[in-house]
Amino acid sequence: MTLDALNTILLIPAVSAAGLALLPGYRLSARLNVMATLLTFLTALSLFVVEPVSGQYLLVDDLNKVFIVLTTFIGFTTSVFSASYIEHEIDIGRLTPGFLRFYHAMYQALMFSMNLALVANNIGLMWVAVEVATLTTVLMVGIYRTHEALEAAWKYFILGSVGIALALFGTILVYMAARPVIGEGTDAMVWTVLVSRAAAFDPALLNVAFVFLLLGYGTKVGLAPLHAWLPDAHAEGPTPISAVLSGLLLNVALYALLRFKMLLAVNPGSIAPGPLMVTMGLISVIFASLMLYRRRDIKRMFAYSSIEHMGIIVFAFGMGGPLANFAGLLHMTMHSLTKSAIFFAVGHIAQVKGTQKIADIGGLTVSNPVLGWGLMLGVVAIVGLPPLGIFMSEFLVVSSTFTRAPWLTIILVLGLLIALGGLFLRVGGVVFGEVRGPTAPAEASYVPMFTHLALVLLAGIYLPPVLVAGFQNVARLLG
Amino acid sequence: MHGLEFDIAHMLAGSLVLASFMMLYQDRLYALLNVYALHAFVLALSVAWQAFVQHAPHLYVTAAIALIFKAIIIPVSLHRIIVRLGIHREIETAVGVGMTMIAGIGLVALSMVVMLRVTPGADALAREDLAFALSVVLLGLLIMVTRRNAVSQVVGFMSLENGLVLAATGAKGMPLVVEISVAFSVLIAFIVIGIFLFRIRERFDSVDIQALDRFRGERR
Amino acid sequence: MIEAALGAVAVLLALAPAAVALSLNARGSVIVYGASLAVSTVLCAIALVHLLDPAQSVAAVVLPIGLPWLGAHFRLDALSAFFLIVVNFGGAAASLYALGYGRHEPSPGRVLPFYPAYLAAMNIVVLADDAFSFLVAWEFMSLTSWALVVSNHKDPESLRAGYVYLLMASFGTLVLLLAFGVLAGSTGAYDFAAIRAAHETPAVAGAVLLLALLGAGSKAGLVPLHAWLPLAHPAAPSHVSGLMSGVMTKVATYGFVRIVFDLLGAPEWWWSMVLLAIGGPTATLGVLYALMQRDIKRVLAYSTIENIGIIFTGLGLALAFKAEGSDFIAALAFTAALLHVLNHAFFKSLLFFGAGCVLTATGERDMEKLGGLIHRMPQTAFVTLIGCIAISALPPFNGFVSEWLTFQAILLSPHLPSWGLKLIIPAVGGLLALAAALAAACFVKVFGISFLGRARTSAAAEAREVDGFSLAAMMLLAVLCLVAGVLPGLFIDALAPVARTMVGNSMPHQSDLQWFTIVPIAQSRSSYDGLLVFAFMLLSGSIASVAIHRLASDRLRRAPAWDCGFPDGNPAIQYTASSFSQPIRRVFGTLVFGAREIGEMPPPGSAATARLTVVMHDLIWEGLYAPIAKLIGFATMRINVLQFLTIRRYLTLVFVALVLLLVVLSL
């Protein structure tokens, strides 16, 4: 098979994963890591220029194109952040170079698996990719070997495995549904074929399949009540991984879910997946925003905010309709950028202050103005205040769904308000007020954080037409 | 496939469900392991039978994995671990066995109902087989959530996974079955090793150094 | 025209990031405020030209930003022109004032960048012509003003104020978002032109009205959504407080007028019921709260609530008459409301600037630590006095004119058909009259306690007159208060096009009547001539003084105060703010504040001091806001358990979810 952009973005991480596993010396490997991710990102960008032909195993279309670019981009910026972050971890001896070799290899492996999940055209392959991604992150969450870290990793592992099983069962069911129509063999698992023939599938089977897929992949998305692994995994793992988890892995799982939703959207007899998704979305929003109030660990708090936003997105897709779907896609993108930016800031803050406890951090705008205002801007963005991008998506979600389902939308709006209250209640003291904790200047690279925030700001004011066109196509497909 | 073959496949699948019920009933660890071995053995049989009737030689590999890895290696190594870590032989159940059985029956009924809505258009095997597979999966989950004991929870997970393999092999001509079964075996190996590494005695979330509850996120 | 306006706004927006750098430099504040002053003046001029332009052209422009398939629509019609004037006049005055006041800013880095952005946001709200840009600007306005409120972040009180403010602001925005969701429908016709074209059913329109009232009202400070206002407005730097009270509440009013009078089409009669039922009590409660305060800036904030109540009452009357079809009277009520918008912008900014001067001169906001400032800061005292008279709705100043017009509208209402209105309008009239009288009492207190009498603290005794810029700004506003009071005809005529576009008719042309009198309906019905009254007062006053000084004596001796024979040198003997309002508290307190006075008398013969403690409750806060906070606290406490379950329990959750979904499927 020819070497086009499509398999290049898989090849680069795979190769560099192997390479970094062998390579000693963390400084060099950190640089190589950045290089690799940068290359991957550039290759991904080329997808917009020349669109490679989709094969039986890999495909590229409007839906995943955007996500590939987003994933590789955040992968790149995170690796830049990670380089300076890891440096500090080594200095204070939380990590040893030995672990770092493993860390960088795993990082690339994670990139590989996420890219694979995004470009996979075969639902079996997609399943495998998502699971590999899960397992790699499990290993990275546990990297600090503290009790908290081990426990978080273990919890993630167990819940993840159950999710894996459920997702697989769903996949099998989809195959069973497809087989009578398409016939035995691989074709019955190729997504493009499936979506073209899905109208003829047995609806009842599809429904059961979707339930399992919703729960299976939903576990990865972190929807309540399947969320349990998410906060601890974010809080206890190294911050770059938290950024990748919130920024990318959740998206990838959601992407998988969307693929199957599109199947059901095509099939007339099947239940509308909407109600299920809307319910789980609302539960997640309300639950997560209430959980924000009593958080003491800043990373865990933002992990819960990720759950809330996943809820919003799932709600949007559940409601469906061109506007809501568009909003959902936009929200996914914006949330990834913003949340990873916030985690960049939080990572450095935690390093400066030597703690993640909210109570021990204060007055950042005085002690570390750049970090403080950066975090503030990130929070302003994440709660959906203008002129940043998330406001646009929330505007579209609420305004386009209110006439269709007033009460549900009102619940959503309540959730948004509660979340805003919770976040500002906690962050206000961190950013303003008297200085608490050490005030050493952070040796940090602010570039990734502010790049993300700048992009979010730009998106809030002006969306590039190519993005809009792509999103609108997908929104139509999502029904 | 015609009558006899179908009936045998049906019988095997059914007995898998039966095995799950037996596991649900056990309250001693060793007994549980033995039953699990039986469970895996039945699975191996049914997979082998599917391979035979579907003329799908690659399924024999899956059968072999089921037989060797699940029916022999895993139970043995778990025996070892139990001895090593000196885990209590009794299983502390969160819910009484009686209740569990009733719940199990309910689950089986549920999976039947769900599956019978499938239009007969999908061939009989699909429906019956899936119904059984689904019940095995659900029963596996039930074991996981009703047993407090780590090993028994692992066993539950493994039986759940057997159900998946059953479904996968039942799905005629499904690609990647072998790969998937391998992948799962690896996963299970991970878990078992995990239990061994983290010296998890009683519960998933208690490592022997200290009970991990205190570290569950933010200390209360 | 509008292009120029948008260009100016863009300059303001560009100024914000520049200010980040400038705030490090010593002359930064001068540059920033100077630039803001220039831009605001330009914008004000543009709007003025457009409003007075006889052609009344409506300029619109679409920029390729905002919602991609929609673009950002901007439109300059009479209404937005008028509010542009209010916004930018207020902005210019505040900037001029801040040229001097801003020098005392302890941490300019927290004020300078947000100030121009705040001005820009308010401008964009008024110019926006589609739901998205409107809401973006609306919430951006809240955001920037929030940043200004928490600029003094070391003080936990202002942090709390900012928190409450941001919550309420977002609540308002989300409610407005719902309102636009109804108006735009699920198809997403967000530009105002499309919304105007679409006609909602009465039920839907009613829902929109209520949502708009909630959304805009929470920003304008209608009772009971006002709780944030007296916290947030005083917390900001004084020139910003002036903007928030004098201008931002008006932008909120604009939002309401735009939605209800412009986008929503023909009104129902019960809409006005809602407005009147809220407006009247808001006016009275606002001023009653104001009377009970000691913090001078908080008094002003509460009195803003009162004035908003008056404005919304006017709007309610306008709606009533419009619904009933007599748009001629509707124009009267509407004009009265808008005129009061303008007037309040004048004197409330003036008063907040005055309070700011007091703050810089003495470092005190508590009136009971002031006193005698009229000797130390005569100019400030003079202009503040004018502000106090104007806001108390006393002739010959401007506050009186708008209230007079409102009363005229009320007097014309008996022929309204609906019985609900027949019953509510006299009550509202009474409430307005009560509010007016109480306002006078309130500002006698403000001026009397803090500027008159003897200094109560050394800080007050050593106060120094403030700088020229601040004084210039206040003088300007004071002059305008007088001009708008004696020549109201000019302002009413300027408002005619606005009334014409919003209620379909306008008040008769005033400014060519003899002696600049104003006649709402007919000479025989009612008329008022500020100019003549003012002239007569000057005339008779000077006659009296001249006559007395010439014919009788003009000699004058200084002597100790008489005070019925036993003067006491201790300034603590003076009446304090709370003792001044004690009689009124006695009258209204128990009803409105659940106030109780507990007097502890020592037993006969003991030398212990007697104590009088007054307990007052903010019933609205305790009845509405505290329970919500408690509910949230309870819910979070209960749900927090889910952070601490064991893995098995989490698995159970998954299991239950799965079973539930399967059951749902099998049903």
Next chain:
Amino acid sequence: MMLIRDLIVQGAQMFLVLALAPLLTGVVRKLKAYLLRRQGPPLLQPYRDLLRLMRKDVVLAENASWLFRVIPYVIFAVTWVAAALVPTFGNGLLFSWSADLIAIIALLGSARFALALAGMDVGTAFGGIGSSREVMIASLAEPAILITVFSVAMIAGSTQLSTVAEFMGSSAVGLRVSLGLALFALVIVALAENARIPVDNPATHLELTMVHEAMVLEYSGRHLALIDLSAELKLLLYISLIACMFMPWGTAEQGAGFVALAIGTLAYVLKLALCASLLAVFETSIAKMRVFRIPEFLGAALMLALLATLLRFVSGSL
């Protein structure tokens, strides 16, 4: 020519009220004295007092501000203008339209505002007492009178005093419940506003009971003269207000000839005399009430006025 005549008439009224005001007070005092079996001061005593005060030096408290010295003139000017705009002997005078009923009440409000400030300027305890009680009373009296005005204005269909007076003069009115209530309320308010018994005692100098007197405690000489004069003007104003609204008989029409004006003047003087005697009788027959009974007293007025307006609203004819 016409204009000049009108100007003269207007001017005549302006100085008429100024001239009559002290006399009115004198009359009231004299009558009260008779009712108390006392000789009482001569009728012209108020004029003498004023003149004497005018000639005396002003003794100014040390920390009195410029405001303290300006206020007497302001109060006097405002009250005088207000009084001059209420029709006395003739309707539709030249400038009568320049301020309607609401404006006149607001003018009195300005005067009170100034006076209350003056009370607080020197910074004595008594000044504070006076001012705070004064604004409390005003905060109830003003709405009461405004609502009274509403009901009358709605019946007459105008807030223009001349128009109201003409309308009341015409036979179209008849007896009306709302009018009666309005009159009652107006009288109560007038008593309160003019610091008469039972609200306040113009004669007392017992510090704790006084309101108006406490505010002007620090004034002396010409300033005090002006303030007293404005108080007398205010009394006159209220009486002529009641007169022109509720006994509009004999008042000269707009642009009436000399005879009509003469008759009007005569009628006006008679009305003043009548009201003065009524006031005297009332004041001697009841006692002053405690300060915190006043709210109830005025509250009654407020309620009556509201009732009147409400009746007017609900049924067009009552």
